[in-house]
Amino acid sequence: MTLQLAAPSSLAEDLASRIELRTARVAVVGLGYVGLPLAETFAWGGYTVLGFDIDVEKVAKLKRGESYIGHICPERVAELVQSGRFDATSDPVRFVETDAIIICVPTPLGEAREPDLSYIIKTGEMLRPHLRKGQLIVLESTTYPGTTEELLLPILEESGLKAGEDFFLAYSPEREDPGNRDFATRNIPKVIGGLDEVSQTLALALYEPVVDGIVPVSGTRVAEACKILENTYRAVNIALVNELKGVFNAMGIDIWEVIAAAKTKPFGFQAFYPGPGLGGHCIPIDPFYLTWAARKYGLNTRFIELAGEINMAMPQYVVDRVAEALNDDGKAVKGSNVCILGVAYKKDVDDPRESPAFTIMELLQSRGARMSYHDPHVPTLPRMRHHKLRLDSQELTPEFLRSRDCVVVVTDHSVFNFPWIVRHTRLIVDTRNATAGISSPRIVRC
Numbered sequence: 001m002t003l004q005l006a007a008p009s010s011l012a013e014d015l016a017s018r019i020e021l022r023t024a025r026v027a028v029v030g031l032g033y034v035g036l037p038l039a040e041t042f043a044w045g046g047y048t049v050l051g052f053d054i055d056v057e058k059v060a061k062l063k064r065g066e067s068y069i070g071h072i073c074p075e076r077v078a079e080l081v082q083s084g085r086f087d088a089t090s091d092p093v094r095f096v097e098t099d100a101i102i103i104c105v106p107t108p109l110g111e112a113r114e115p116d117l118s119y120i121i122k123t124g125e126m127l128r129p130h131l132r133k134g135q136l137i138v139l140e141s142t143t144y145p146g147t148t149e150e151l152l153l154p155i156l157e158e159s160g161l162k163a164g165e166d167f168f169l170a171y172s173p174e175r176e177d178p179g180n181r182d183f184a185t186r187n188i189p190k191v192i193g194g195l196d197e198v199s200q201t202l203a204l205a206l207y208e209p210v211v212d213g214i215v216p217v218s219g220t221r222v223a224e225a226c227k228i229l230e231n232t233y234r235a236v237n238i239a240l241v242n243e244l245k246g247v248f249n250a251m252g253i254d255i256w257e258v259i260a261a262a263k264t265k266p267f268g269f270q271a272f273y274p275g276p277g278l279g280g281h282c283i284p285i286d287p288f289y290l291t292w293a294a295r296k297y298g299l300n301t302r303f304i305e306l307a308g309e310i311n312m313a314m315p316q317y318v319v320d321r322v323a324e325a326l327n328d329d330g331k332a333v334k335g336s337n338v339c340i341l342g343v344a345y346k347k348d349v350d351d352p353r354e355s356p357a358f359t360i361m362e363l364l365q366s367r368g369a370r371m372s373y374h375d376p377h378v379p380t381l382p383r384m385r386h387h388k389l390r391l392d393s394q395e396l397t398p399e400f401l402r403s404r405d406c407v408v409v410v411t412d413h414s415v416f417n418f419p420w421i422v423r424h425t426r427l428i429v430d431t432r433n434a435t436a437g438i439s440s441p442r443i444v445r446c
């Protein structure tokens, strides 16, 4: 199939033909939870891939054919490195070797919950002196509508090259769902919006051979907004069930049973589940990017604010339930040994970023509890921007469980044997309905 370029230029035609022949070299900038699987997908799809990260340890590991992400198989990385289809570097000079550069750097929130775009800015500034004519740049980091055109484009054009003529620019949101066994980069449809028609055509052609479906949209802003809508939808619906959890709990109704019944409706209802609070790199953060951007238009995002308020109150809700449960057991929080079961932000992943476990541990610790945790996927609590706890995961033995006054289930990893855990535990507060079907007076579901 020959690519049809609306307004062909020799640069665009040249790149289009390299993409078609799969001789185009693809750089992926930021080899984290998103960038590494993406680099792997491009390499398995037949492109030669250069992974770039400022973290020299990650680069060294990849070059040795190792993986630092639980669900990325080291054997597959090693095979790609040996085949010559994948290499990693921290040297920006090597961008000149590549034809397409995909940016997957972090987009966290700052202290005042404002977008922290410093990683995108630094990446743009780092790329600028190494840009050459005929390259395609695609931003994948989650961000508010307008970032590609208003922030990244001017930085790149300071190189003297002009977007749409000398280089091409697009946005395509990453929709990775780590730990999901049914969906990985390859079979999640890719939404793609180009700065102009040529950029769009080139970006679609680049991704088309490596993902199962591509979804062209009319521009970068629509693609950026699409990702924010997806995550806002989740944040708002999770807030709804979190709020209803408190209401139904007061009425003596089990919200989990209610949701299980409601989701038998074959249309018009999608199940969301309550929990101890939002976690991860997306849902607690991305909606606030839109809130910030909307303010520039004099508009408020009331759903997002309300959902944020409800979801952020969940760790305190859990701590209150723990305090009540201990009280019913004749104990105070102060001086009690409390173990958190699962600190990753969700089931079966090794990523603890933004996990509500941290806030729950800090709140309990501030009330005098002696904290410990067990998580087979997180052997040591990493340094976090907003949390200072330094703990190692404890071995889960009957003796250890019996020595805890309370065990709080924050993340229900599949490896946990809950009947066994309940058997050895004096008191268990379950925020995930992980103990469903187990009957014991020692379980408090919240």
Ligand SMILES: NC(=O)c1ccc[n+]([C@@H]2O[C@H](COP(=O)([O-])OP(=O)(O)OC[C@H]3O[C@@H](n4cnc5c(N)ncnc54)[C@H](O)[C@@H]3O)[C@@H](O)[C@H]2O)c1
Pocket: 029, 030, 031, 032, 033, 034, 035, 052, 053, 054, 055, 058, 104, 105, 106, 107, 119, 122, 123, 126, 140, 141, 142, 143, 174, 175, 176, 177, 178, 281, 282
């Ligand atoms: N983790 C997810 O599940 C997920 C899902 C969808 C979208 N996203 C979005 O994807 C983006 C990346 O997230 P992530 O989870 O992969 O982050 P991450 O922290 O796991 O990885 C980011 C990587 O970028 C590297 N980096 C930072 N600055 C750099 C620079 N200037 N040049 C090169 N490398 C640099 C870091 O060393 C790190 O390895 C974010 O915008 C995030 O919101 C994440």
